[in-house]
Amino acid sequence: MEISTKEMKRVSLLTVSGRIDSSTAPDFDKALQSLINANRTQIIVDMKDVEYLSSAGLRSLVSAVKSAKSGGGDVRLSQPSKRVREVMDLAGLNSIFTLYDDPVEAVGSF
Amino acid sequence: MQKYQLVVPGRFESLPQIADFVGQAVRQVGFEEDDVFHVQMAVDEACSNVIEHAYGGECSGDITLTCGLEQGSDLVITIRDTGCPFEPESVSEPPLGVDLEDLPEGGLGLYFMRKLMDDISFQFDPKNGNTLTMVKRRSS
Numbered sequence: 001m002e003i004s005t006k007e008m009k010r011v012s013l014l015t016v017s018g019r020i021d022s023s024t025a026p027d028f029d030k031a032l033q034s035l036i037n038a039n040r041t042q043i044i045v046d047m048k049d050v051e052y053l054s055s056a057g058l059r060s061l062v063s064a065v066k067s068a069k070s071g072g073g074d075v076r077l078s079q080p081s082k083r084v085r086e087v088m089d090l091a092g093l094n095s096i097f098t099l100y101d102d103p104v105e106a107v108g109s110f
Numbered sequence: 111m112q113k114y115q116l117v118v119p120g121r122f123e124s125l126p127q128i129a130d131f132v133g134q135a136v137r138q139v140g141f142e143e144d145d146v147f148h149v150q151m152a153v154d155e156a157c158s159n160v161i162e163h164a165y166g167g168e169c170s171g172d173i174t175l176t177c178g179l180e181q182g183s184d185l186v187i188t189i190r191d192t193g194c195p196f197e198p199e200s201v202s203e204p205p206l207g208v209d210l211e212d213l214p215e216g217g218l219g220l221y222f223m224r225k226l227m228d229d230i231s232f233q234f235d236p237k238n239g240n241t242l243t244m245v246k247r248r249s250s
Contacts, residue, residue, distance in 0.1 A: 022161070023126075055158075058218060087151070
């Protein structure tokens with residue numbers, strides 16, 4: 001898994017690629033929490049190149065969205081693959097996270 | 111009957127290798143891509159639980175996987191470890207469709223395994239440890 005962070009005026013864009021599983025979720029978690037700890041609570045996670053998202057990755061996302069919302073922000077997902085959407089759906093999280101097909105629209109949503 | 115076996119150290123780093131092994135084996139016996147993904151995910155969640163709970167962390171023992179067809183068409187996967195006994199009844203099903211503040215951050219792994227596979231069962235004996243057997247029936 002690789003993560004890059006781009007700080008924009010109002011939004012932080014976290015671009016993730018590869019597998020988010022029990023092996024890599026701690027790094028994913030760290031990247032999300034370090035933004036929230038720095039009061040960057042308006043976060044887009046671009047998942048275009050995420051091959052796999054396990055329950056460990058979902059745990060990181062749920063923890064981050066709780067913290068971000070309590071700080072007045074949100075965590076929104078951009079370009080999730082069919083498989084990522086399927087996992088979100090299976091976990092009943094589609095009503096918690098806003099999903100965007102277009103990254104520009106995702107960034108502009110804040 | 112075709113049967114495939116993999117033995118790997120019980121470490122999170124082994125998870126991609128396990129996913130590749132399961133993907134190849136399940137494709138080899140002719141399952142559809144959706145089923146391949148579902149089995150890979152169920153096995154990934156199961157092996158993560160073994161490392162985290164049965165072994166209580168990494169490097170405590172091996173994980174042995176077997177994958178094959180039974181009764182002509184059912185895919186049967188077994189996952190063996192020599193860790194602590196796993197008691198599935200101690201894991202409650204996560205509440206889904208609840209408000210954000212009530213949303214649990216864990217407990218989804220076993221729920222996914224049950225949703226993605228047609229049958230799962232756990233056995234423990236002091237000599238051989240835990241054996242998880244999961245069955246996936248071919249989509250008609």
